Protein backbone atom coordinates (compact mmCIF):
# COMPACT_ATOMS: atom_id res chain seq x y z
CA UNK A 1 0.00 0.00 0.00
CA UNK A 2 1.27 3.45 -0.81
CA UNK A 3 2.35 5.40 2.30
CA UNK A 4 0.18 8.32 3.31
CA UNK A 5 3.20 10.51 2.47
CA UNK A 6 3.94 10.18 -1.25
CA UNK A 7 7.14 8.11 -1.22
CA UNK A 8 9.37 10.42 -3.28
CA UNK A 9 12.01 10.64 -0.54
CA UNK A 10 14.19 7.97 1.07
CA UNK A 11 14.07 9.30 4.59
CA UNK A 12 16.54 8.53 7.36
CA UNK A 13 14.83 6.93 10.35
CA UNK A 14 14.87 9.84 12.74
CA UNK A 15 12.65 12.76 13.65
CA UNK A 16 13.53 15.82 15.66
CA UNK A 17 11.75 17.42 18.55
CA UNK A 18 13.96 20.43 19.18
CA UNK A 19 16.60 22.51 17.49
CA UNK A 20 18.97 25.04 18.97
CA UNK A 21 21.69 26.72 16.94
CA UNK A 22 23.68 24.04 15.15
CA UNK A 23 22.14 21.22 17.21
CA UNK A 24 19.09 19.03 16.78
CA UNK A 25 17.61 16.71 19.39
CA UNK A 26 15.80 13.65 18.06
CA UNK A 27 12.56 12.32 19.49
CA UNK A 28 14.55 9.48 21.10
CA UNK A 29 16.83 11.98 22.83
CA UNK A 30 19.90 11.59 20.58
CA UNK A 31 21.71 14.85 19.77
CA UNK A 32 23.02 15.67 16.31
CA UNK A 33 25.32 18.41 15.09
CA UNK A 34 23.45 19.73 12.06
CA UNK A 35 25.89 20.18 9.16
CA UNK A 36 23.08 19.95 6.61
CA UNK A 37 21.03 22.86 7.96
CA UNK A 38 17.93 21.64 6.13
CA UNK A 39 19.99 21.71 2.91
CA UNK A 40 21.55 25.17 3.34
CA UNK A 41 18.27 26.61 4.62
CA UNK A 42 18.78 27.18 8.36
CA UNK A 43 21.42 29.79 7.63
CA UNK A 44 21.39 31.13 11.20
CA UNK A 45 20.76 27.84 13.00
CA UNK A 46 17.67 26.49 14.68
CA UNK A 47 15.44 28.67 16.85
CA UNK A 48 17.56 31.76 16.28
CA UNK A 49 16.13 34.30 18.75
CA UNK A 50 16.14 37.21 16.25
CA UNK A 51 14.30 35.13 13.66
CA UNK A 52 11.85 33.69 16.18
CA UNK A 53 11.06 37.21 17.35
CA UNK A 54 10.60 38.55 13.82
CA UNK A 55 8.26 35.69 12.93
CA UNK A 56 6.20 35.75 16.11
CA UNK A 57 5.89 39.54 16.12
CA UNK A 58 4.62 39.41 12.54
CA UNK A 59 2.38 36.42 13.32
CA UNK A 60 0.67 38.48 16.00
CA UNK A 61 0.15 41.37 13.59
CA UNK A 62 -0.78 40.21 10.05
CA UNK A 63 -0.14 36.80 8.43
CA UNK A 64 -1.36 37.28 4.92
CA UNK A 65 -2.99 39.92 2.79
CA UNK A 66 -2.01 38.93 -0.83
CA UNK A 67 -0.14 41.05 -3.31
CA UNK A 68 -3.25 43.09 -4.02
CA UNK A 69 -2.03 45.45 -1.29
CA UNK A 70 1.16 47.08 -0.09
CA UNK A 71 3.26 44.84 2.18
CA UNK A 72 5.72 46.95 4.20
CA UNK A 73 7.94 44.00 5.19
CA UNK A 74 8.18 43.00 1.52
CA UNK A 75 9.13 46.55 0.50
CA UNK A 76 11.81 46.71 3.18
CA UNK A 77 13.28 43.35 2.12
CA UNK A 78 13.29 44.34 -1.55
CA UNK A 79 15.00 47.61 -0.63
CA UNK A 80 17.61 45.72 1.42
CA UNK A 81 18.33 43.28 -1.42
CA UNK A 82 18.60 46.08 -3.97
CA UNK A 83 20.88 48.08 -1.67
CA UNK A 84 23.28 45.16 -1.21
CA UNK A 85 23.35 43.73 -4.75
CA UNK A 86 23.48 44.46 -8.50
CA UNK A 87 19.69 44.32 -8.65
CA UNK A 88 17.20 47.12 -9.25
CA UNK A 89 14.07 45.09 -8.56
CA UNK A 90 12.92 41.94 -6.74
CA UNK A 91 10.02 39.48 -7.02
CA UNK A 92 9.40 37.21 -4.05
CA UNK A 93 8.55 33.53 -4.33
CA UNK A 94 8.10 30.68 -1.84
CA UNK A 95 10.83 28.43 -3.18
CA UNK A 96 13.81 28.08 -5.45
CA UNK A 97 11.96 26.30 -8.19
CA UNK A 98 9.43 29.13 -8.40
CA UNK A 99 12.34 31.52 -8.72
CA UNK A 100 13.56 29.41 -11.65
CA UNK A 101 10.15 29.67 -13.30
CA UNK A 102 10.24 33.46 -13.16
CA UNK A 103 13.89 33.73 -14.19
CA UNK A 104 13.10 31.79 -17.37
CA UNK A 105 9.91 33.73 -18.05
CA UNK A 106 11.64 37.06 -17.43
CA UNK A 107 14.50 36.32 -19.82
CA UNK A 108 12.13 35.26 -22.60
CA UNK A 109 9.81 38.23 -22.06
CA UNK A 110 12.75 40.62 -22.16
CA UNK A 111 13.63 39.54 -25.69
CA UNK A 112 10.00 39.25 -26.78
CA UNK A 113 9.44 42.88 -25.84
CA UNK A 114 12.74 43.85 -27.47
CA UNK A 115 11.45 42.59 -30.82
CA UNK A 116 13.54 39.41 -30.71
CA UNK A 117 10.87 36.79 -29.93
CA UNK A 118 13.10 34.07 -31.43
CA UNK A 119 15.47 34.40 -28.46
CA UNK A 120 13.95 31.80 -26.13
CA UNK A 121 16.74 29.27 -25.48
CA UNK A 122 18.41 29.01 -22.09
CA UNK A 123 21.88 27.44 -21.96
CA UNK A 124 22.38 25.23 -18.89
CA UNK A 125 25.04 22.81 -17.64
CA UNK A 126 25.31 19.12 -16.74
CA UNK A 127 25.11 18.47 -13.03
CA UNK A 128 23.05 21.57 -12.39
CA UNK A 129 19.95 21.67 -10.24
CA UNK A 130 17.25 24.31 -10.57
CA UNK A 131 14.29 22.73 -8.80
CA UNK A 132 11.57 20.21 -9.62
CA UNK A 133 9.04 22.23 -11.57
CA UNK A 134 8.62 21.54 -15.27
CA UNK A 135 11.00 24.38 -16.15
CA UNK A 136 13.43 23.35 -13.39
CA UNK A 137 13.79 19.75 -14.55
CA UNK A 138 13.95 20.76 -18.20
CA UNK A 139 16.69 23.24 -17.31
CA UNK A 140 18.77 20.64 -15.46
CA UNK A 141 17.98 18.04 -18.09
CA UNK A 142 19.38 15.01 -16.26
CA UNK A 143 17.71 11.66 -16.90
CA UNK A 144 17.27 11.19 -13.15
CA UNK A 145 14.98 14.21 -12.96
CA UNK A 146 13.27 14.17 -16.36
CA UNK A 147 12.65 10.50 -17.22
CA UNK A 148 8.94 9.80 -17.56
CA UNK A 149 7.92 13.41 -17.20
CA UNK A 150 7.88 14.36 -20.85
CA UNK A 151 7.09 16.22 -22.93
CA UNK A 152 9.68 18.50 -21.39
CA UNK A 153 9.46 22.25 -21.58
CA UNK A 154 11.43 23.10 -24.72
CA UNK A 155 14.08 25.77 -25.08
CA UNK A 156 16.97 24.48 -22.99
CA UNK A 157 20.41 23.77 -24.41
CA UNK A 158 22.45 21.43 -22.20
CA UNK A 159 26.22 21.64 -22.19
CA UNK A 160 28.88 19.75 -20.26
CA UNK A 161 30.19 21.50 -17.15
CA UNK A 162 33.37 23.32 -18.10
CA UNK A 163 33.13 22.77 -21.86
CA UNK A 164 34.26 26.22 -22.97
CA UNK A 165 34.35 25.45 -26.69
CA UNK A 166 30.79 24.14 -26.77
CA UNK A 167 29.66 27.19 -24.80
CA UNK A 168 31.39 29.63 -27.13
CA UNK A 169 29.64 27.97 -30.08
CA UNK A 170 26.22 27.68 -28.42
CA UNK A 171 26.18 31.33 -27.35
CA UNK A 172 26.42 32.42 -31.00
CA UNK A 173 22.99 31.00 -31.89
CA UNK A 174 20.44 33.75 -32.57
CA UNK A 175 17.83 31.81 -30.56
CA UNK A 176 19.69 32.11 -27.23
CA UNK A 177 18.10 34.26 -24.53
CA UNK A 178 20.25 33.47 -21.52
CA UNK A 179 22.90 31.40 -19.79
CA UNK A 180 21.73 29.89 -16.49
CA UNK A 181 24.34 28.64 -14.03
CA UNK A 182 24.97 28.00 -10.33
CA UNK A 183 28.21 29.80 -9.33
CA UNK A 184 28.78 26.81 -7.06
CA UNK A 185 26.87 23.67 -8.04
CA UNK A 186 25.16 22.24 -4.95
CA UNK A 187 23.30 19.02 -5.76
CA UNK A 188 25.88 18.42 -8.49
CA UNK A 189 28.54 17.82 -5.84
CA UNK A 190 29.77 21.22 -4.58
CA UNK A 191 31.49 22.15 -7.82
CA UNK A 192 32.55 25.80 -7.88
CA UNK A 193 32.75 27.60 -11.20
CA UNK A 194 36.21 29.24 -11.19
CA UNK A 195 36.15 33.04 -10.94
CA UNK A 196 37.78 33.48 -14.34
CA UNK A 197 35.03 31.31 -15.89
CA UNK A 198 32.30 33.44 -14.33
CA UNK A 199 34.07 36.49 -15.76
CA UNK A 200 34.24 34.73 -19.13
CA UNK A 201 30.51 34.00 -18.96
CA UNK A 202 29.82 37.68 -18.33
CA UNK A 203 31.95 38.67 -21.33
CA UNK A 204 30.32 36.06 -23.55
CA UNK A 205 26.83 37.18 -22.57
CA UNK A 206 27.72 40.81 -23.26
CA UNK A 207 29.34 39.95 -26.57
CA UNK A 208 26.16 38.26 -27.82
CA UNK A 209 23.65 40.49 -26.09
CA UNK A 210 22.23 37.65 -24.02
CA UNK A 211 21.30 37.58 -20.35
CA UNK A 212 23.28 35.94 -17.56
CA UNK A 213 21.21 34.23 -14.86
CA UNK A 214 22.83 33.00 -11.66
CA UNK A 215 21.09 30.40 -9.53
CA UNK A 216 22.27 31.29 -6.03
CA UNK A 217 19.49 29.35 -4.31
CA UNK A 218 22.06 27.22 -2.46
CA UNK A 219 25.30 29.24 -2.64
CA UNK A 220 23.82 32.67 -1.86
CA UNK A 221 23.02 34.60 1.33
CA UNK A 222 26.44 34.49 2.95
CA UNK A 223 27.08 30.79 2.35
CA UNK A 224 30.41 31.32 0.55
CA UNK A 225 31.56 34.21 2.75
CA UNK A 226 30.25 36.94 0.42
CA UNK A 227 26.59 37.93 0.52
CA UNK A 228 26.33 36.32 -2.93
CA UNK A 229 28.84 33.88 -4.38
CA UNK A 230 29.36 35.71 -7.69
CA UNK A 231 30.84 38.67 -5.80
CA UNK A 232 34.10 36.69 -5.52
CA UNK A 233 34.46 36.96 -9.30
CA UNK A 234 33.82 40.71 -9.35
CA UNK A 235 31.05 40.44 -11.92
CA UNK A 236 27.26 40.60 -11.73
CA UNK A 237 24.42 38.70 -13.42
CA UNK A 238 21.34 40.22 -15.03
CA UNK A 239 18.97 37.97 -13.12
CA UNK A 240 19.55 35.97 -9.93
CA UNK A 241 17.51 33.27 -8.20
CA UNK A 242 17.60 33.17 -4.42
CA UNK A 243 15.82 30.94 -1.87
CA UNK A 244 16.93 28.50 0.87
CA UNK A 245 19.13 30.59 3.21
CA UNK A 246 17.22 33.86 2.71
CA UNK A 247 14.31 32.52 4.77
CA UNK A 248 16.44 30.95 7.50
CA UNK A 249 13.98 28.03 7.57
CA UNK A 250 10.82 29.84 6.54
CA UNK A 251 9.82 29.22 2.90
CA UNK A 252 11.01 32.27 0.98
CA UNK A 253 12.60 32.82 -2.41
CA UNK A 254 13.28 35.73 -4.71
CA UNK A 255 14.26 36.73 -8.20
CA UNK A 256 16.56 39.74 -8.34
CA UNK A 257 17.09 41.54 -11.61
CA UNK A 258 18.40 44.64 -13.28
CA UNK A 259 15.86 47.11 -14.59
CA UNK A 260 16.82 46.21 -18.14
CA UNK A 261 16.40 42.43 -17.72
CA UNK A 262 13.09 42.90 -15.89
CA UNK A 263 11.59 45.38 -18.35
CA UNK A 264 9.08 42.90 -19.79
CA UNK A 265 7.53 42.10 -16.43
CA UNK A 266 4.72 44.62 -16.26
CA UNK A 267 1.49 44.51 -14.23
CA UNK A 268 -0.38 41.24 -14.80
CA UNK A 269 2.51 39.32 -16.40
CA UNK A 270 3.38 37.28 -13.31
CA UNK A 271 2.11 36.64 -9.81
CA UNK A 272 2.09 34.53 -6.68
CA UNK A 273 -0.55 34.31 -3.97
CA UNK A 274 1.89 33.68 -1.13
CA UNK A 275 5.11 35.10 -2.58
CA UNK A 276 6.43 37.90 -0.41
CA UNK A 277 3.87 37.33 2.34
CA UNK A 278 4.39 39.24 5.60
CA UNK A 279 5.61 36.22 7.59
CA UNK A 280 8.29 35.21 5.10
CA UNK A 281 9.47 38.76 4.56
CA UNK A 282 9.64 39.49 8.28
CA UNK A 283 12.03 36.57 8.67
CA UNK A 284 13.90 37.49 5.47
CA UNK A 285 14.54 40.96 6.84
CA UNK A 286 15.85 39.51 10.10
CA UNK A 287 18.19 37.22 8.13
CA UNK A 288 19.45 40.08 5.96
CA UNK A 289 19.94 42.37 8.98
CA UNK A 290 22.45 39.82 10.30
CA UNK A 291 24.03 38.27 7.21
CA UNK A 292 24.57 41.42 5.13
CA UNK A 293 26.78 42.89 7.88
CA UNK A 294 30.42 42.83 6.65
CA UNK A 295 31.58 41.87 10.16
CA UNK A 296 29.31 38.80 10.05
CA UNK A 297 30.63 37.82 6.61
CA UNK A 298 34.21 38.24 7.83
CA UNK A 299 33.44 35.75 10.59
CA UNK A 300 31.95 33.32 8.05
CA UNK A 301 35.22 33.50 6.13
CA UNK A 302 37.32 32.98 9.21
CA UNK A 303 35.27 29.96 10.28
CA UNK A 304 35.30 28.60 6.74
CA UNK A 305 39.09 28.74 6.79
CA UNK A 306 39.21 26.86 10.09
CA UNK A 307 36.74 24.20 8.89
CA UNK A 308 38.57 23.72 5.63
CA UNK A 309 41.93 23.36 7.34
CA UNK A 310 40.52 20.74 9.73
CA UNK A 311 38.85 18.90 6.85
CA UNK A 312 42.13 18.74 4.94
CA UNK A 313 43.56 17.03 8.01
CA UNK A 314 40.60 14.63 8.12
CA UNK A 315 41.09 13.71 4.47
CA UNK A 316 44.83 13.16 5.02
CA UNK A 317 44.05 10.89 7.99
CA UNK A 318 41.58 8.78 6.01
CA UNK A 319 42.89 8.36 2.46
CA UNK A 320 40.78 5.19 2.05
CA UNK A 321 37.58 7.07 2.82
CA UNK A 322 38.08 10.59 1.44
CA UNK A 323 39.96 11.95 -1.55
CA UNK A 324 39.69 15.71 -1.04
CA UNK A 325 37.77 18.84 -0.08
CA UNK A 326 36.26 21.36 -2.46
CA UNK A 327 33.83 24.24 -2.35
CA UNK A 328 33.70 27.77 -1.10
CA UNK A 329 33.17 29.28 2.35
CA UNK A 330 30.79 27.18 4.44
CA UNK A 331 29.60 25.30 1.35
CA UNK A 332 32.10 22.48 1.35
CA UNK A 333 32.16 19.06 -0.24
CA UNK A 334 34.10 16.04 0.96
CA UNK A 335 34.99 13.97 -2.08
CA UNK A 336 34.72 10.33 -1.11
CA UNK A 337 36.48 7.11 -2.02
CA UNK A 338 34.05 5.06 0.05
CA UNK A 339 30.35 5.38 -0.85
CA UNK A 340 29.14 8.81 0.25
CA UNK A 341 25.79 7.56 1.57
CA UNK A 342 27.60 5.00 3.78
CA UNK A 343 29.60 7.83 5.34
CA UNK A 344 26.49 9.96 5.81
CA UNK A 345 24.86 6.99 7.62
CA UNK A 346 27.95 6.45 9.77
CA UNK A 347 27.72 10.17 10.55
CA UNK A 348 24.21 9.62 11.89
CA UNK A 349 25.60 6.97 14.27
CA UNK A 350 28.38 9.33 15.33
CA UNK A 351 25.92 12.22 15.81
CA UNK A 352 26.39 14.49 12.80
CA UNK A 353 24.02 15.30 9.93
CA UNK A 354 25.49 15.82 6.46
CA UNK A 355 23.93 15.67 2.99
CA UNK A 356 25.01 13.47 0.10
CA UNK A 357 25.39 15.01 -3.37
CA UNK A 358 26.20 13.80 -6.86
CA UNK A 359 29.75 12.82 -7.83
CA UNK A 360 30.12 10.78 -4.58
CA UNK A 361 30.41 13.92 -2.47
CA UNK A 362 29.22 14.70 1.06
CA UNK A 363 27.94 18.23 1.49
CA UNK A 364 28.79 20.22 4.60
CA UNK A 365 26.41 23.17 4.91
CA UNK A 366 26.47 24.22 8.57
CA UNK A 367 24.65 27.24 9.94
CA UNK A 368 26.73 30.33 9.14
CA UNK A 369 26.86 31.35 12.81
CA UNK A 370 28.27 28.11 14.19
CA UNK A 371 31.03 28.30 16.79
CA UNK A 372 34.68 27.30 16.52
CA UNK A 373 34.02 24.56 19.07
CA UNK A 374 31.26 23.17 16.86
CA UNK A 375 33.68 23.09 13.93
CA UNK A 376 36.18 21.12 15.99
CA UNK A 377 33.40 18.82 17.24
CA UNK A 378 32.05 18.25 13.73
CA UNK A 379 35.42 17.16 12.37
CA UNK A 380 35.82 14.86 15.38
CA UNK A 381 32.41 13.26 14.63
CA UNK A 382 33.30 12.94 10.92
CA UNK A 383 36.52 11.27 11.99
CA UNK A 384 34.50 8.72 14.00
CA UNK A 385 32.23 8.17 10.98
CA UNK A 386 35.26 7.62 8.75
CA UNK A 387 36.74 5.14 11.24
CA UNK A 388 33.49 3.19 11.21
CA UNK A 389 33.26 3.13 7.42
CA UNK A 390 36.93 2.07 7.16
CA UNK A 391 36.42 -0.80 9.61
CA UNK A 392 33.12 -1.87 7.94
CA UNK A 393 34.73 -1.75 4.51
Ligand SMILES: *Cc1c(COP(=O)(O)O)cnc(C)c1O
Pocket residue numbers: 094095096097098100129130131132182186187215216217218219243244
Ligand atom coordinates in the same frame (compact mmCIF):
# COMPACT_ATOMS: atom_id res chain seq x y z
C1 LIG B 1 17.33 23.70 -3.84
C2 LIG B 1 17.67 24.36 -5.11
C3 LIG B 1 16.67 24.78 -6.01
C4 LIG B 1 15.21 24.49 -5.78
O1 LIG B 1 14.73 25.12 -4.63
P1 LIG B 1 13.38 24.59 -3.96
O2 LIG B 1 13.14 25.58 -2.87
O3 LIG B 1 13.62 23.20 -3.49
O4 LIG B 1 12.32 24.65 -5.00
C5 LIG B 1 17.06 25.45 -7.15
N1 LIG B 1 18.35 25.70 -7.40
C6 LIG B 1 19.33 25.32 -6.58
C7 LIG B 1 20.75 25.65 -6.90
C8 LIG B 1 19.04 24.62 -5.41
O5 LIG B 1 20.01 24.22 -4.59
